[in-house]
């Protein structure tokens with residue numbers, strides 16, 4: 001089957017006026033996150049006409065499995081209205097492209113690296129990184145997490161795999177832990193916090209770069225890195241030595257945190273790593289008694305910062321005791337209550353983050369496979 005230009009392929013595959021009608025319909029349907037129509041986004045990959053049955057194959061370049069049913073239904077409905085079409089068969093699949101940024105050598109088996117950073121400590125960066133990783137996996141991607149928070153590694157506890165000790169089968173690389181469907185590696189598996197605390201910046205950064213490259217990652221669509229808090233040497237070295245495709249900045253709403261978040265954005269800008277967006281954590285609290293929404297840490301700091309730097313606000317998470325309990329007991333919200341409101345919020349953040357990665361990359365060449373039966 002030849003891969004040819006999208007629009008021409010549709011024109012050649014179907015007779016007029018059907019080809020124009022199909023083209024027009026698909027061109028009217030906007031992808032929810034890419035802010036592009038299905039044709040421009042290069043998502044239509046297979047098209048066939050079998051009698052009066054139109055068969056459409058789509059690939060989505062970012063994980064969104066929880067929306068497949070809805071998406072297939074609305075697409076089927078839109079195409080079934082076309083004259084001469086009695087039936088529509090629609091298949092949806094995921095194909096995450098590799099987004100290259102800068103000239104740093106890729107990590108074996110890893111397509112994209114997403115760094116989760118914060119200017120300030122204690123804003124919920126690790127909680128967000130872990131839930132983001134689990135949400136990307138829940139939406140259909142193959143995901144790994146690297147805990148680069150060397151002075152306070154919390155990913156092992158958050159994923160409930162703190163007793164894991166890495167082994168090396170080949171004497172060169174270490175195998176990561178596997179928990180709740182994601183691979184994980186952490187300095188916390190190897191050194192005690194007391195040991196790590198005395199490491200100087202360059203030593204810690206070097207050890208981290210080694211940890212990234214000497215882990216035997218399985219095939220991953222995304223490696224989520226929980227960065228150390230702040231914007232010092234370790235962060236800078238990591239950004240320059242690890243092929244980070246994009247960064248997510250976590251902040252709480254108050255000025256003292258957003259001021260540090262801005263420093264984080266500036267740091268990533270300096271090393272040419274695109275900032276994919278901002279997550280505002282502990283955004284609001286819903287009172288257990290009366291259900292009213294309160295803003296204990298102020299309101300709107302994340303949105304304001306996002307606007308100022310022209311990056312998306314990826315989502316707002318409530319200050320909620322179940323979020324803390326989840327990461328404290330090794331069952332983060334996304335896996336503890338996969339259909340709950342908080343898990344939905346993290347999944348929305350995951351879709352937006354992955355789509356932002358596509359949006360900031362070079363336009364992909366459009367290709368389509370056409371079968372005429």
Ligand SMILES: Nc1ncnc2c1ncn2[C@@H]1O[C@H](COP(=O)(O)OP(=O)(O)OP(=O)(O)O)[C@@H](O)[C@H]1O
Nearest residue numbers: 121122123124125126127229282318319320323324
């Ligand atoms: N949305 C939330 N609701 C309630 N508690 C939260 C929320 N997000 C994070 N926490 C809690 O806040 C504390 C700090 O979170 P976390 O360790 O993720 O922050 P951090 O920014 O990574 O911190 P550090 O700078 O120490 O690495 C943890 O106890 C966590 O359980």
